[in-house]
Amino acid sequence: MAGGSMAPTPLLKDELDIVIPTIRNLDFLEMWRPFFQPYHLIIVQDGDPSKIIKVPEGFDYELYNRNDINRILGPKASCISFKDSACRCFGYMVSKKKYIYTIDDDCFVAKDPSGKDINALEQHIKNLLCPSTPHFFNTLYDPYREGADFVRGYPFSMREGAPTAVSHGLWLNIPDYDAPTQLVKPRERNTRYVDAVMTIPKGTLFPMCGMNLAFDRELIGPAMYFGLMGDGQPIGRYDDMWAGWCTKVICDHLGLGIKTGLPYIWHSKASNPFVNLKKEYKGIYWQEEIIPFFQSATLPKDCTSVQQCYIELSKQVKDKLSKVDPYFTKLADAMVTWIEAWDELNPTGEGLTKLSISNGPAK
């Protein structure tokens, strides 16, 4: 039975890092101060490392620019994008916390229909702390929300749900449209507040937007690689999409859930649709091949960790998508580099055990 918890949402201030990619400035943090100040920020500075990014007073943060990334990862830094917000995934890698919340620097606090400011972070935490229901669709959406429950016909054996790995938030004002849609509807604004959180069913893919995203780093972190985008790459604005598709396939395989819906943030800046079109152009064609690839991707039973799943996926990417464009060979290699870098920066007990076994006698 779903219990609507009346207890206040825990802050989790020592268990959550906020990762923010930026190339300009962090003025937007002033608006978020009441909600973000208790948390540690990881700022990933893209672009010119000699530029000084000023962080507003009173925030506890660590900042990494390109020089830092190169220094920390050495040759493996090649997997981290340059001149693209995809570089944010470096922040996921260096974090030591259980949860990550990532937000774009043009996203502000939105208001709910009653006019109250929305504490997006609190809602994400709520979403992550309570289960998902990927195995059977609940027509009343999130059954664990106060005022809701499982509907008639929902088997009791499925009511415990699955652990939630990702919480995907939405955006009011400027919606996350691709360039062609932006060009056709330059004035469309998202004004509809849909008061729901729901689990994306197992076996269904979705376009994951990185503007307002939270996830359980311990459950799914290594899958959140945002790919090779930006400078020197043939494609842009598909970083979060790529991470989302990989993440969904792995979550489905490992029995984890992904939620979408609340919270909303206010997206203030519409990027230039012509610039976007140039970046997305190849992606728009490639996604016609990429989607069927992910829809039919299966992972073998012996892939029981996220890293194993991810490495396996990278092999399949190299195998099946290289014929679309040699970019995918590079990407598949970068996916492996990413996992190597992740494991280096995040050695687990398992990893240490493996090391000691490999030093022992050969089988």
Add this chain to the structure above:
Amino acid sequence: MRTDPPSLLSLAIDSALLHISSFSDLSFLPEHILLDLFLRTLRAGKLNEKILKLFIATGKEEILSLIDAFNIQCVLTPVLPTISVKDDEVDIVIAAIQPDLTSFLEEWRAVFSRFHLIIIKDPDHKEELKIPGGFNYDTYTKADIQRIIGTSNAVTFSGFSCRYFGYLLSKKKYIISIDDDCFPAKDNEGNQVDAISQHINNLSTPATPFFFNTLYDPFRKGADFVRGYPFSLRSGVSCALSCGLCLNLADLDAPTQALKPALRNTRYVDAVLTVPARAMMPLSGINVAFDRELVGPALLPSFRLAKEGKFRWETVEDIWTGMCVKVVCDHMGYGVKTGLPYVWRKERGDAVESLKKEWEGVKLMEEVVPFFQSMRLSPAANTAEDCVVEIAAAVKEQLGRIDPVFTRAADSMVEWVKLWKTVTTQT
């Protein structure tokens, strides 16, 4: 070429024409000036939809007849194909579980009166039906049921299942069915929800089952497909089923409602979304609509619990039906939508009493859901009828030994398809 200098009035009208797009109201203008302005707008090639609406809004007769005479039409530039559904393509099927439908129909009058109603009286009731005047309807009682289908045992039309008789007889493309204890709901702005037009809208716009759109229904006004949604999937597929929701008394099962007797659904979620392909969901028969031409035979009255009763807590027939329909839709490439419209469901019955009487349904779901989740139809199944027959065979084979209710259901489904074919081929 004019030899006289333009009058002050003429100059004023010209100036108005120059700034016509900044006006929000033209009704203050005297008619003759309005007319002149309209003609000059036309000549200047400045008449667009917004400005046309301004002129129409003045309500002035000469303007309106001019628009008529010129045959100027407000052309909607659709982002999607605008399919207009005619009233005579719709049947509203009502299962009269309670014989007095007066308050139900009065509340829905504004919305229902345009359409043809098929009212089926629950054969278990002896009293006469009470129906207020002013509606276009046909009623059917136990006698009619027996006359048309004989005394077939496997398919029974009592209780909530009497509505399926209406589905069987209807000749329309769209069927909408709402339980007789439900009334129009109000949306977040306090406006009354026209559930019928929302269902029609859901059924006549495409569904998107192959990829999840995070902004929900991309065909709704003010929404679209998001970045990352493959273009080849953006035309969508036909929507065969529209599942609405309930405010106040949500469609919870008896144990849940009994545990939380005060729980009421007050959350109006302003979304319609497509249930993804291969994802199963529990259909609530309380507020449902479907395309009879696409999936008619798959909405079937076959899953009767041994102690099925007159409250929704004592049934799961719609849950079963919904999963059959979803399997059929997934196989045939149709879509299923869920969400709006909401209806307001009145308090009725006692969850604890229902639970005491009938709890088998809850237990049986444990078998039913996994069965449908793994159900795959053969490529030979080309029609909804074929699909139902295949599902029935699988039910008998895989679930028959678990509980006799499944064998009965399988037999009933086969009978139903036969009945469907017979009745629909008779003109």
